[in-house]
Amino acid sequence: MSNQWSPIYEKDQVSQELVSRYVSMTERLSSNTFFIDNKPHIVIDQDVCSGCERKTCITACPAELFVELHDSSIGFNYEYCLECGTCLILCSGDGALSWSYPKDGRGVSYLYG
Amino acid sequence: MNTFYDLVVVGAGPAGSASAITAARAGAKVALIERGIYPGAKNVYGGVMYLGVLDKIVPSWREEIPYERWITKRETMVLDNSSSVTVTYHDESWGEPPYNGVTCLRSKFDSWLASKAQLLGVDLITSTTVSDIQFHNGSVKRVALKDTPDIVECKSVVLAEGALSLLSDRLGLSSPHKNNHLTLGVKEVLKLDAEIINERFNVSYDHGVDIEILGGLSPLAGGAFLYTNKDTLSIGVIVTLNTLKHHKIRPEFALEQIKAHPSIEPLIKGSKRTEYLAHLIPEGGWKDRGVLMRKGIYVAGEAASSTLAAGIWLEGVNYAIQMGIVAGEQAASYAKDENPSRSPLEYQNAIEGSFVGKNLKKLQHAPDLVLSDFVQRSLPLILNKSAKNILTVKDPLPKEGGIKAISNAIKDARVDKTTVLKAFLKTLWSFR
Numbered sequence: 001m002s003n004q005w006s007p008i009y010e011k012d013q014v015s016q017e018l019v020s021r022y023v024s025m026t027e028r029l030s031s032n033t034f035f036i037d038n039k040p041h042i043v044i045d046q047d048v049c050s051g052c053e054r055k056t057c058i059t060a061c062p063a064e065l066f067v068e069l070h071d072s073s074i075g076f077n078y079e080y081c082l083e084c085g086t087c088l089i090l091c092s093g094d095g096a097l098s099w100s101y102p103k104d105g106r107g108v109s110y111l112y113g
Numbered sequence: 114m115n116t117f118y119d120l121v122v123v124g125a126g127p128a129g130s131a132s133a134i135t136a137a138r139a140g141a142k143v144a145l146i147e148r149g150i151y152p153g154a155k156n157v158y159g160g161v162m163y164l165g166v167l168d169k170i171v172p173s174w175r176e177e178i179p180y181e182r183w184i185t186k187r188e189t190m191v192l193d194n195s196s197s198v199t200v201t202y203h204d205e206s207w208g209e210p211p212y213n214g215v216t217c218l219r220s221k222f223d224s225w226l227a228s229k230a231q232l233l234g235v236d237l238i239t240s241t242t243v244s245d246i247q248f249h250n251g252s253v254k255r256v257a258l259k260d261t262p263d264i265v266e267c268k269s270v271v272l273a274e275g276a277l278s279l280l281s282d283r284l285g286l287s288s289p290h291k292n293n294h295l296t297l298g299v300k301e302v303l304k305l306d307a308e309i310i311n312e313r314f315n316v317s318y319d320h321g322v323d324i325e326i327l328g329g330l331s332p333l334a335g336g337a338f339l340y341t342n343k344d345t346l347s348i349g350v351i352v353t354l355n356t357l358k359h360h361k362i363r364p365e366f367a368l369e370q371i372k373a374h375p376s377i378e379p380l381i382k383g384s385k386r387t388e389y390l391a392h393l394i395p396e397g398g399w400k401d402r403g404v405l406m407r408k409g410i411y412v413a414g415e416a417a418s419s420t421l422a423a424g425i426w427l428e429g430v431n432y433a434i435q436m437g438i439v440a441g442e443q444a445a446s447y448a449k450d451e452n453p454s455r456s457p458l459e460y461q462n463a464i465e466g467s468f469v470g471k472n473l474k475k476l477q478h479a480p481d482l483v484l485s486d487f488v489q490r491s492l493p494l495i496l497n498k499s500a501k502n503i504l505t506v507k508d509p510l511p512k513e514g515g516i517k518a519i520s521n522a523i524k525d526a527r528v529d530k531t532t533v534l535k536a537f538l539k540t541l542w543s544f545r
Binding site for chain 2: 054056060063090101102
C-alpha cells in the first residue's frame, strides 16, 4: 500500500487508488446530526443554472449536494448542507443562488467542531 | 422574550461571547443571539486554541475549560509522494500551567464561554437567526429575526457572525477582496481509544500533539492538519477556493489523499469517522478586515478576517476573543452615550494597537507566501529530496556532501537557484 501513494491528479485523471478508497457521501455524512428545515435555506434559479458553463458547485460543494441533470439543469438537495457557503462564493451565475442560514436552529448541528 | 437591549451580539462564538461578557461587565443589557441549537453547533476550527487572552475576562479558565488535551508537541510535516520531513518541538512544560495551546471541541468550549456571559446577566437566545439590521436616523435601531415578525430593539450591535458574513456583506462592511482569500476547510473527526492515541503519538495523560502538514495536495493549494483530542483525532485539509474552482477536484478527495499518505495512514489506522465537517476560513488577514465599525455596529472575529494563517502560526480563536473584548467595551460605551459623536476609527485603532492588529499587520504578507507556488510545490520537493540525498547511504559510491546534495535536490525539483534565493529572502521579509 505504502509504495502506491500517488498525487491526487495524474495526467488529468483522479488517481485510481483514490477512487478505490472512495466512500459515498451518504456514508461520509451518516454520523452527522441534522435537524432538517421544512423550507430550503438555499434556492437555485434553474434559468441561470441551465445556461451555466462552469457549474463549479458540482465539484466544489463538500457535501456533494449539486448534480447535473440530463437537460443540463442542476439537481440540488439542501437537507444535508454543511452550511459552509462554498457554493455561494464560487457561483459565477449572477443571482443563481439565494442563500440564507436556516431558521430555528435547523440544519447541521456539529458535536465535534 | 425581552425586546429592548443596549447591545445585541450576533453569533455566540468566541468573539460574540467575549464581547457579551465585556459589555455586561460594563453595565450594558446584552442579548447574545446564536443561530445554532447551542453555541458551537455551527462552528468548526482546525487546530489549537491559545487562550492566554482569556485572563482578561475569565481568569479561572485554566481550571474550568472543557478541554480535550494540552498540546505538548508541535510538528510540522512536509510531504512528498512517499516520504516526509518532519520537525518536532516537544515541550513537556506546555502540559503544565500556564500552558500554551489546547484542543477543545467547539460544542463544549463555545457553550462554556457563552455560559460565562449568562452568569453576568446576558440573555443567550439560541436557535435564532438574525436576518437584518435596521437603522433609524443613521443609528442602529433594531435587528429582525428570520421568518418571524419579531424584532429586537437595541442601541448597538456586535456582528460576530463568522466567516460567511452574510449581514456584514449586505451592509457593505466586508472587504471587497475577502472572497479571493477564502479557503475551505474540510475535517473529519475520527474515534480512537485514548490509550491508543497516547501510545501512537507518544504522549501521556492529557497531553496532545498538533501536526501541521504542507504538501501532498497538489494541484490544490493549501495545507492539512492532524491533532489529538481526548479520544478522537481531528484531521482536515484547507484548500483555497480559487484552486478548488480552477481544478474541479472534490474537497473530500483531497482529504482522503492526505489520510492515505504513508506518513499519515499509520497514525489514523483503525479509527472510525464520527463526523464530517466543512467551513470557510478568511485568510486575507489585516488587508481584508473591511469596515470594522459604523453607526453603532462593531464587526468582530472571522467576519472581520481575524484569522492568522501564516504557515507556522495558525491562530484564530485568540484573535476572535480579543476583537470581541474590544468590540464589547466600545459597543457598551457607545450604547451609553446620549449623543454618540465618536469616531468610527476608534474601534479600528484599538484593534490595531492590540496584538491582533500588530500580528496581523506584521505578518500580512505571510499568507500569500504560504500559498505561493514555491512553498506549495517546490519546497516540499526540495526538502524531501535533500533529506533523501543526504540520508540514503549509496555505497560503494562516495558521499556527495551536504551542499551538493541540496543543490542536486533543487535541480531535481526543476527550480533555478535564483527562484530559491528570492523565495528565501521573501520568507525572511514576510516573517521578519
